[in-house]
Amino acid sequence: MWLTNSSVGRKIVMSVTGLFLVLFVTFHALMNLVALFGFKYYEAICEFLGANWYALVGTLVLAAGFVIHICYAFWLTLQNRSARGDDRYAVSARPKGVSWASQNMLVLGLIVVCFMVLHLIQFWANMQLPEIAGKTAMKGVQALATAFGPQWWYITLPVYLLGFAALWFHISHGFWSAFQTLGTAGDKWIPRWKCAAMWWATIVFLLFAVEAVYFTLHFNGIINC
Amino acid sequence: MDNAISFKLKIWRQASPQEKGRFETYELRDIPTDTSFLEALDILNEQLIEKGEEPVAFDHDCREGICGMCSLYINGHPHGPATGATTCQLYVRRFRDGETITVEPWRSAAFPVIKDLMVNRNALDQIQQAGGYVSFNTGGAQDANAIPISKVDADEAMDSASCIGCGACVAACKNGSAMLFVAAKVSQFALLPQGKPEAKRRVKAMLAKMDELGFGNCTNTGACAAECPKNIKLSNISRLNREFVSAKCRD
Amino acid sequence: MEEKIKTTAVIDSKIPEGPVAEKWTNYKAHQKLVNPANKRRLDIIVVGTGLAGASAAATLGEMGFNVLNFCIQDSPRRAHSIAAQGGINAAKNYQNDGDSVYRLFYDTVKGGDYRAREANVYRLAEVSNNISDQCVAQGVPFAREYGGLLANRSVGGAQVSRTFYAKGQTGQQLLLGAYSSLNRQIKSGKVKSFNRYEMQDVVMIDGRARGSIAKNLVTCKLERFAAHAVVIATGGYGNTYFLSTNAMGCNVSAAMACYRKGAYFANPAYVQIHxxxxxxxxxxxxxxxxxxxxxxxxxxxxxxxxxxxxxxxxxxxxxxxxxxxxxxxxxxxxxxxxxxxxxxxxxxxxxxxxxxxxxxxxxxxxxxxxxxxxxxxxxxxxxxxxxxxxxxxxxxxxxxxxxxxxxxxxxxxxxxxxxxxxxxxIHYTMGGIWVDYELQTSVKGLFAIGECNFSDHGANRLGASALMQGLADGYFVLPYTIQNYLSDQITVPRFSTDRPEFEEAEERCQKEMDQLMAIGGKRSVDSIHKELGNVMWDYVGMGRTKQSLETALEKIKDIRKEFETNLFVPGSQDGMNIELDKAFRLRDFITMGELIAYDALNREESCGGHFREEHQTEEGEAKRDDENFFYVACWQYNGDDTKAPSLIKEPLHYEAIKVQTRNYKN
Missing domain, CATH: 3.90.700.10 (Succinate dehydrogenase/fumarate reductase flavoprotein, catalytic domain)
Known part of the structure; x- marks a missing residue:
């Protein structure tokens, strides 16, 4: 199967799952945004994405996307490290035009995963998981209040912001790289995709960051609207 | 001296593939700045021979930037700090007086060290042998002007064909991938009508060979194109991907 | 000096009968061929992977012969043909400026100052058109006009635009084309490729070239190779001058090995200064x-x-x-x-x-x-x-x-x-191993192609003609003519490399290496080579005189002595030893230097790249002496590098072109 046997095939898997995840985080950020206009709307979305069959299927597909993306990342990295050989360069310099993110995608991805673990514990483990298990689940706003409230915000907010920053770097390279891997780039399109990647990563980052800061301020009673 | 500098060379010495290598530091004094870097190494070697020591082994041949024989990872860059130039086109004026210049061989599992700074790049030949050609026998050609080819395509094919096979892309890539090298040849033939009939076979065979020989996976860092002494463009890799995916999808 | 040079019998250049324009056609129509089944039984050694070597190895492989192909670089693609910039000539007349096979032939003969062999040059001009077709079919990205057709430019010595080019990297693109064909044959198993190998000697069996001793440059060990014929395509001897436009590795050792085995060396004095x-x-x-x-x-x-x-x-x-x-x-x-x-x-x-x-x-x-x-x-x-x-x-x-x-x-x-x-x-050497019309040297079974033979450029080579000649020899001439030799070799079985001839040759090569290692003097190879280069440039360079050439011969003698007594080769023979490789080459450059000087001294005229200051017109133009020097000077080895070689003359016969004084003034 060429999607596992060939280097380009493996990269295709990375790019397709990557683009899928980019779409997911984009939707996620947009759905969170709803909370800024009123928590009842947010609650409605949470209700909608409970333990319904379509939400469960979605969750499974999403999980598969994550798992494949992460497994392939480790697989590729191991292969790449062994291709590099046992001796490392004593001095190596990053050439002009090569982004820092592009050379540190695994580390950035790991930071995002760490953030995700906390995020899943705080939300998914309290909301969808108990519902599947037939127990009482938390409401969305309740979960938000716990995570960003006085008890936890000083852990939640920094970890989230760090995660978002890592995500920014990760998407800033991953987004255009996916299009390059899919063969849709050329001399004209490489700069265009790179530009699009920057915008996309920045918008997603800003949405998440504003939302996290807003929740923190709101659930600590500093602002109330 | 006005137009001369002194510097230290920290050079990787390794007697043979089996033995362990190490860095040795040498000092060169009053080297005129219009000396090429390889000529500076020649001077060092003359000094070593004078002392009865073995000279530093490094690959070089044409010394005008076209044969692709010279290599060397100088101060963290394949072919040194200059862009769009090979090591043999690097001049001492690029360095500062008193600087320590670190010189290492290409590092890649597919390029084992032969001696000192010399590596075995036979893997690149093997990739070309897998499909980097148009299959036809001498004498069977039609008139050279029988197929018109747009100037744009011909020029672009020429840019891709400029690859000198030095392996700097592999040396620069943190993944040890030879994608730019493979992409350059695949692109040249993909852009020309002569290459079309066996385009699918070619791209699959060359990539399979690259994978088989233990080169890494491309992660689009772009270091290869940034360090390429012949400015082979990154878009070639995208074209390679496109050719490969379309070949696979039509299997 | 004069008496040392003895003139022996006239030699046969095997030029076919008939008018010059029909010779090659006639030859091909009547030559002997080898049938496909027999080709499989015949092995050919091709030394060198430049335009001539790679194209010959690839084409011979395509035909079905088994080819053993050697190069000193780490890949066949790195041969110095790759550095040719300008272009390649072909008499296509695509620009409608009056070009023709005859005109290319005429320009080349005139450019060579009427010292080339007419029949060979005509053949070269004839096949030039096939070469451009061949290269385009290989996917060589020649420069094109907006209309999609091929572009041309002109180079020195021509009044038409007949030069095809690929940016300033034509040699690279043509070589990569030949290399791609070669790769196809390597993959098919018809060609075996030996990289980082240097030919040390030709092995002779019963008076024919039957194999070679080559050194694996990585291990420093000698290896034996047997074949039915040996082709050398090892380029020119420009590096005799130390400083030249040649690559650092270009050397004359393979050609010298042939010369020592009895192959004549022709016109060594014709050195092109770019x-x-x-x-x-x-x-x-x-x-x-x-x-x-x-x-x-x-x-x-x-x-x-x-x-x-x-x-x-x-x-x-x-x-x-x-x-x-x-x-x-x-x-x-x-x-x-x-x-x-x-x-x-x-x-x-x-x-x-x-x-x-x-x-x-x-x-x-x-x-x-x-x-x-x-x-x-x-x-x-x-x-x-x-x-x-x-x-x-x-x-x-x-x-x-x-x-x-x-x-x-x-x-x-x-x-x-x-x-x-x-x-x-110093750029190119028109002189080289003497070959007949079939590109066979004076040793049976030993062929020389490309820059390392002497045949096509006379006393001066025109721009964009070197690529043409290398590819003509490799793609379109040798693959035919070698069959004429091999056709009666089909019953000759493969030789075992255990034969005494191989044993003896290897022992001799090993002894020479040991000797170089044992000198134990003080001087590095390069320091002596630079000294040789200075002598060559100062006394055998652009302007030569009887006196300067005699001085050169004296000085080269001293250099040889210095080399033999005061050379220092560090390291051992246990693995790669670059200095030893260079020492081996320098030994041959010294002999080559003498050969150039002998020939220049003998040729009491000025022609093309050979300029004797005693022989010039009042305006300072070269003055030929067609009466006394209308011949190819072939030098025969006399058994020892220190002995002067003997001169054999191959008279030139011009039928199609009237020999006259070159005129680029009007």
Whole structure:
């Protein structure tokens, strides 16, 4: 199967799952945004994405996307490290035009995963998981209040912001790289995709960051609207 | 001296593939700045021979930037700090007086060290042998002007064909991938009508060979194109991907 | 000296009967062929992977022979043909400017100062068209016009545009084309490729070349290879001069091994000095860099009219761009109005030397002239010029820190750009192993192709002809003619490399290596090689005299003695030993240097690249002596490197062309 046997095939898997995840985080950020206009709307979305069959299927597909993306990342990295050989360069310099993110995608991805673990514990483990298990689940706003409230915000907010920053770097390279891997780039399109990647990563980052800061301020009673 | 500098060379010495290598530091004094870097190494070697020591082994041949024989990872860059130039086109004026210049061989599992700074790049030949050609026998050609080819395509094919096979892309890539090298040849033939009939076979065979020989996976860092002494463009890799995916999808 | 040179029997060059235009066709129609089943039983050694070697190995493999192909580099793609910049000629007449096979033939013979073999040159011109077809079919990305058809330009010595080119990297693209065909054969198993191997000797069995001893340069061990025929395609001997435009690894050892086995060495004195190289800058210099001849299409060569300006330039007080148009002496345009800056290389080189000898040189050493693009840039714009020569401008800037595309001054409303500085340098060697019409040397079963044979360029080679000759020999000539030899070898079984002939040859090679290691003197290989190079350039260079050549022979004798008694080769024979490899090559360069001097001394005339100062016209042009020297000088080895070789003459016969004085003036 060429999607596992060939280097380009493996990269295709990375790019397709990557683009899928980019779409997911984009939707996620947009759905969170709803909370800024009123928590009842947010609650409605949470209700909608409970333990319904379509939400469960979605969750499974999403999980598969994550798992494949992460497994392939480790697989590729191991292969790449062994291709590099046992001796490392004593001095190596990053050439002009090569982004820092592009050379540190695994580390950035790991930071995002760490953030995700906390995020899943705080939300998914309290909301969808108990519902599947037939127990009482938390409401969305309740979960938000716990995570960003006085008890936890000083852990939640920094970890989230760090995660978002890592995500920014990760998407800033991953987004255009996916299009390059899919063969849709050329001399004209490489700069265009790179530009699009920057915008996309920045918008997603800003949405998440504003939302996290807003929740923190709101659930600590500093602002109330 | 006005137009001369002194510097230290920290050079990787390794007697043979089996033995362990190490860095040795040498000092060169009053080297005129219009000396090429390889000529500076020649001077060092003359000094070593004078002392009865073995000279530093490094690959070089044409010394005008076209044969692709010279290599060397100088101060963290394949072919040194200059862009769009090979090591043999690097001049001492690029360095500062008193600087320590670190010189290492290409590092890649597919390029084992032969001696000192010399590596075995036979893997690149093997990739070309897998499909980097148009299959036809001498004498069977039609008139050279029988197929018109747009100037744009011909020029672009020429840019891709400029690859000198030095392996700097592999040396620069943190993944040890030879994608730019493979992409350059695949692109040249993909852009020309002569290459079309066996385009699918070619791209699959060359990539399979690259994978088989233990080169890494491309992660689009772009270091290869940034360090390429012949400015082979990154878009070639995208074209390679496109050719490969379309070949696979039509299997 | 004279009596040492004995003239023996006249030799047979096997030129087919018939008018010159029909010889090759007749030959092919009547030659003997080898049938496909028998081809499988025949092995051929091809030494070298340049244009000639790679194309021959690939084509012989395609035909079904088993080929053993050797190169000293780490890959066949790196042979020095790759560095050829300008282009390749073909008599296609695509530009409708009156070109034809005959005209290419005529230009080449005339360019070679009427010292080439007519029949060979005609064949070369004839197959030139097949070569461009072949290369296009391989996917060589030649330059094209917007209409999609091939573009052409002109080079020195021609009044038509017949040169096909791929940017300034034509040699690279043609070599990569041949390399791709070679790769296809390597993959199919018909060609076995041996990289980093250097031929040390030819193995003779019953008077025929039947194999070789080659050194694996990585392990420093000798290995034996048997075959039915041996083809050498190992390039020229320019590095005898130490500084040349050749690659560092180019050497004459394989050719010398053939010479020692009885192959005649023809016309060694014909050495081409290329007019457009970057001048020498210091003692540490390892090689000279060529700037493509194509630059002379738009570049104009000049020195100052006033000696005072030249002195100021030499002192570094002014720059070339400070000198206005009216004070410039475009000496080529002045002396040769019809061809101007596009005169053949030998003429351009000598004219530069003449100006510099008179004190008009323009750099600190006084050994340089200007090549100026101001007029072309003002006429066509910098973009057009950069498109044509951008990579050459960049290369020049990288080396010299001067950008020829940069405006430097405006005098009286005229813009002047930085001129390039150029000076002649050793580039190509027209002489080489003597071969007959079939490209077979005077040793049976031993063939020589490409630059390493002597056959097609006479006393001077025209631009864009080297690529043509290398590929003609490899693709279209040798694969035919070698069959004429092999057709009666089909019953000869494969030889075992355990035979005493192989044993003996290997022992001899090993002994020579041991000897070099054992000298234990003080001098490095390069230091002696530089000394040889200086002698060659000073006494056997652009202008030669009887006296200078005799001095050279004396000095080379001393150099040989120094080499044999005071050489130091560090390291051991346990693994790669680069100094030992170089020592082996230098030994042969010394013998080669003597051979060049012997031939130059014998040839009491000036022709093409060989200029004897005693023989020139009042205007300083070369003066040939057709009555006494209308022959190919073939030198035969006399059993010992220190003994003078014997001269054998191959008289030239011209049927199609009237021999006359070369005229590029009108």
């Amino acid at each position: 007019p457009t190289c970057i001048p020498r800058h210091g003692d540490n210099q390892s090689k000279l860099t060529l700037m493509s001849e194509s630059l002379r299409n738009d570049g104009r060569i000049w020195v100052p009219k006033d000696i005072e300006d030249a002195k100021k330039l030499q002192a570094g007080q002014i720059k070339g761009s400070d000198i206005p148009e009216e004070k410039r002496d475009y000496y080529l345009e002045r002396r040769y109005p019809a061809f101007g800056n596009l005169v053949p290389r030998d003429v351009a080189s000598r004219a530069a030397k003449e100006r510099c000898d008179k004190g008009f040189g323009v750099n600190n050493t006084g050994q340089a002239v200007f090549l100026d693009f101001s007029e072309a840039i003002n006429r066509l714009g910098i973009d057009v010029i950069r498109q044509r020569y951008g990579n050459l401008f960049d290369m020049y800037e990288e080396i010299t820190d001067v950008n020829p595309g940069e405006k430097a001054s405006t005098i009286a409303g005229v813009d002047y750009y930085n001129p390039m500085m150029i000076y002649p340098a």
